[in-house]
Amino acid sequence: MEIFLVATPGLEEPLADEARALGLDAHVQPGGVSFTGGWADVRRANLEIRGATRVLARIGSFRAMHPAQLDKRARRFPWGDWLRADIPVRVEASSRKSRIYHAGAISQRIEAAIRDSLGAPVADDAPVTLKVRIEDDLCTISVDTSGESLHKRGHKQAVGKAPMRETMAAMFLRQCGFDGHEPVLDPMCGSGTFVIEAAEIAAGLHPGRMRGFAFEHLPGFDPEAWADQRKHVATPPAITFHGSDRDAGAIRMSHENAARAGVGGWSDFQNRAIGDLIRPEGPPGLVIVNPPYGARIGNKGPLFGLHAALGAVLRERFGGWRVGLVTSDGQLARATGLPFREPGPYVAHGGLKIRLYRTGPL
The missing domain is CATH 3.30.2130.30 (VC0802-like)
Known part of the structure; x- marks a missing residue:
């Protein structure tokens, strides 16, 4: 069929x-x-x-x-x-x-x-x-055959304002070339979506492992075959995935969501402002961020300074790292001063049209 x-x-x-x-x-x-x-x-x-x-x-x-x-x-x-x-x-x-x-x-x-x-x-x-x-x-x-939307992985009970859906986060990571073999840092991590998705990909964890599906209510469903198909052993990665946020409540949510997802052992969340960002030890990787963009959570006027500060910190401290930035506003992306390539296609998100902006290694 x-x-x-x-x-x-x-x-x-x-x-x-x-x-x-x-x-x-x-x-x-x-x-x-x-x-x-x-x-x-x-x-x-x-x-x-x-x-x-x-x-x-x-x-x-x-x-x-x-x-x-x-x-x-x-x-x-x-x-x-x-x-x-x-x-x-x-x-x-x-x-x-x-x-x-x-x-x-x-x-x-x-x-x-x-x-x-x-x-x-x-x-x-x-x-x-x-x-x-x-x-x-x-x-x-x-x-x-799914039932609830597949972005509901079964582990996220705590979310912040304007959360990024897991399905979208996974696709943006893919578009940035992430395959699980490099560190990831989200400096405005919110409830931890990018970091948790990256950690799951690196460990080979199936996104649907913690939830049920509508096909379990259809004729001919074989519980034994399904149980066998679900059997999978994760391989803990040798790298750590990092998130930070200036909101202590967001960091608490991220820790809780990562623990429920089973990736707490290889994810790290820190309560930090953009100006206090620290480059993780080890090889360069991917910085991916979904910053506020005005129409999503309020007035965008002060956000130009925030984006400029983010760009300055990344250029100064993250040489060799790539950057992926999600926004609905190209002016905010340009305010970072980062050498973005042509942005990706428009993506529907909560009534807005957002795009992924990517750099090569800084």
Whole structure:
């Protein structure tokens, strides 16, 4: 079947690169990445892929040019092959360039077909969600095999203002060339997302190891095969991953989140202002930072001085290190005085459009 990895808009290419690195024949499509596979690949994608928001299994399609046709063909669909009669289901519908254009009516008809032909209950808080899309009169049905968004790794209970999602952080690390073999420092670490993701990558820890998934509620799910697939031993890295922040509460959150993630032994968090940054001992690596950018948490006027100070400290103390900076404001990036290359594509983040700015070794 076709398996679709939903991407954060703007991060489709690094997600495809990640999927290909795992041996999947992945192709970029609008909104994400697709490949062909079976249930073992669905499980593996949910467990191992860091950049996907969710994993959809496309289970069927048919033409529907008017509501009566949708009713008829939905009732003929083999729901029992894909859903369990004892597990509630929820339907989310959308329509584009089609004669059936009302999403609510589409959902109601699909829900009625499932209730009448399979007997499965329909509920807003169901553990299984069907995604029904009608485009150019072609109705495509997918089952969301993930459940909660995959950025919810299961270890972050404490977050600060405007947090970076784990899925985005992983893709920005990939775009910076990080592969787990160099130190990483985030000088404005917040709740520790970049540092924890980097430490997990270095240790070979699967991002989905601490959470459950919707596919566990589907027919034919094999708990023993899944338990075997989840077996994995981490390899503690020989390097340390560093975070600092001027907010003592952020450092406390970072310590707690890293401990829950199981990477506390090779991550270090310090309560420091930008002016007190210290270059870690050992080889050069990557500084990656998601500083405040005005529209996100308030007035950006004073932020030019902050960015200038950050750039000065990095140029003075971090020779040989690369820098990745995430911002919605190119002027703030330029205020650092750092030799950034052409920025990456725009990425959707909380109603803003952000970009990754990267340097070579300073």
